[in-house]
Amino acid sequence: MSSHPTFLIVSFDGLRPDLISPELTPNLCRLQSLGVTLSNHGTVYPSETRSAFPSLVTGATTSRHGMVGNKYVDRSVSPPRYIDTADAVLLRKLDLESGGKLMSAATLGEILASEGRSLAVLATNTPGTTRFFHHKAEDFGHVRLSGHFREACTPDEVLAEAEARVGPLPPEPPKTEPDTVGQDWITSAFLNVVWPNYRPHVTILSYGEPDITSHFHGTCAEATRSIIIHCDRQFGRVLDWWEAEGRVEGVQLIAVSDHGHITGHTRVSVIDGLRDAGFRTGVAPAPDVDVVVVPGQVGALYLAEPSDEQIARLVARITEQPWCGPVFTRARNGIDGIAPGSLGNHLVFADHARAPDVSFSFRADDGVDPFGLIGGTFYDNDRRTGLGVHGGLHPKELAAVGIAAGSAFPAAGSASAVPSGICDFVPTILHLLEIGRPNTMSGRVLHELLWDTQKANAEIRREVFEASLGRFRQVLRRVQVGDATYVERGTAAS
Structure with missing residues (x-):
């Protein structure tokens, strides 16, 4: 094992923690048995993807990183303009225009690059969300692969290598159909190309489901259940690799989601x-x-x-x-x-x-709701009633998945009821890598997971x-x- 651990963060967009079950997610349940579950874990406000994932990588709330919603009005220019952050090309343009200030807090990719280390991203989310995980990847020669969108991929030679090994980048399916092919592609690209050939210090593997299917079918409709099962099966491939190889090599495995869903009635x-x-x-x-x-x-x-x-x-x-x-x-x-x-x-x-x-x-x-969920x-x-939505302040929108396993998290099979949040993972990773954290971070080190008993007893108010x-x-x-x-x-x- 190297002197410093490496990290793999696997994300399931829009997965409610109360949908983790032996029936739907046997592999996430297996991870729980191998690691520590954060049982009182949440996201930021607004509980939207392109506010939450910037919070993941900056360890900071929206007030600090500036992604105040999936869409916002930019009044720093005249006349003001409407910004949809789903557009990866627009985000690159805005970052260059602003002298690199698209995000007003330092990101994990930038911090790692400044220490001579790397962040790789593989994601099936929108092009903009994929870019947000590491919006300056091309500046550092780091890997960022989308499961569907060429404009979000860098470097070109790594995409070519992945396509040669895994197959052509699959087109995005219609929003009404669960996205199975994208999840398969990014999982194979990680296992067959990115990990063996590049060994990133931190990797983010982000499944863009069950979010899309929840929006178009419902929180626990048959189609949503099927895509949760499918994503968990792909994660099972990763978990098999981790148990066979990754864990021995010092990889710490963290599973997250960015928000939950409730039903629009x-x-x-x-x-x-x-x-x-x-x-x-x-x-x-x-x-x-x-x-x-x-x-x-x-x-x-x-x-x-x-x-x-x-x-x-x-x-x-x-x-x-x-x-x-x-x-x-x-x-x-x-x-x-x-x-x-x-x-x-x-x-x-x-x-x-x-x-x-x-x-x-x-x-x-x-x-x-009709599926028995609160x-x-x-x-x-413009969609019909009975479908999944999120963004607000209901506890089921704010609830998020958090599970950590590996040598750094010794209490296997346990749960921590100490409140925690999506901003806490990067401070914890930097702590374990012995890298100083910038003062823009609002999250904390999850000492209670590390058996860091001197620091784990913070007051709760x-x-x-x-x-x-x-x-x-x-x-x-x-x-x-x-x-x-x-x-x-x-x-x-x-």
Whole structure:
């Protein structure tokens, strides 16, 4: 074994921890028996993929890395522009335009490169998400392979090598069909090309399912169950390799997800609701638009003239609606937002220069969906009711998978109930690699997994924040472990 361990992070996009079972995920269950399960583990707000995975690789909340949502309005330029971060080519352009400041926190790939070490990425997510795992890979000659999208792959010779060995890059299947071929391709590319030929110090292997299938079929529909089983089977190939070879060579194996799903039960239109109140709305900045309503499951509202009065008027309007959940605006003090009824967006670590003037979650509840899973919500998209959504502050949206196995995590077959989050993995990896962590990181070292008994007994404190306006009342719950803070739940009622 080398003096420093190596790491493999395997991600399952959108997998709820309560769907891990011997029936659906026997191989993830096998990993649990070999490692430590984080049983009180969560993601960031908003609970969206292209906020959460940047948090994974920066060890930081959205307030620090700046990816405030899957889509946002960029007001650093005139006129302001609408950004969809699914576009890998656009993300590269934005990074170059900004002098390398697309992300406002140091990423794992950059930190490793500065120490002469490497990060490899293999992913079947959108091109933009794939780039986010290591957005500067081409600058360092590091490997980044997409299971579908050539524009997200680098270097060309490694892609050519993978295609020669594994087969041509498969086209992206229609969104209505579970993506099996992509998962097979990236698994084979890791096992047959990237690991044997390049031995990265850290690898991220990211399955883009069951997220897509959950969105188009439902949280635990037959198609969703089948793709969970399929991804687990591909992971089983990786786990077989790890048990036979990787573990002996010092590879530490970490399984994660970026968020969970709940079920959209009532479709609404935020644009129509605001239009009825006299706002001129649109989905992108334009001369005749007062309020940009960014499409998606997290309400992100950008005003053309974001005065305190206009923000308060907007909050007063949305808090009258039955679909309105927790609402955040820029801070007026340590708790309240500038608009009556809102909480400060710093409380959910969303106070970045790119943040919307008003952000809100749709009102969610603990109802049981048609598949027997807890969690339902209002939603705003063009799909039918009964399908999976995420982005907000329901505990089942915030819940994420976290399992760690290997020589660094000695308590095999155990579980840790200490609250933890997606920002904690990279600080822990850097600690084990004996690399200093930048001050941009908000996550903590998971000492309780390392049997680091001197440091594992951090104090746990819970906090509750409330705000109200008329009949609207919201409650936000957080938990602190040492210096790290995790958002546990946000609710609202009329």
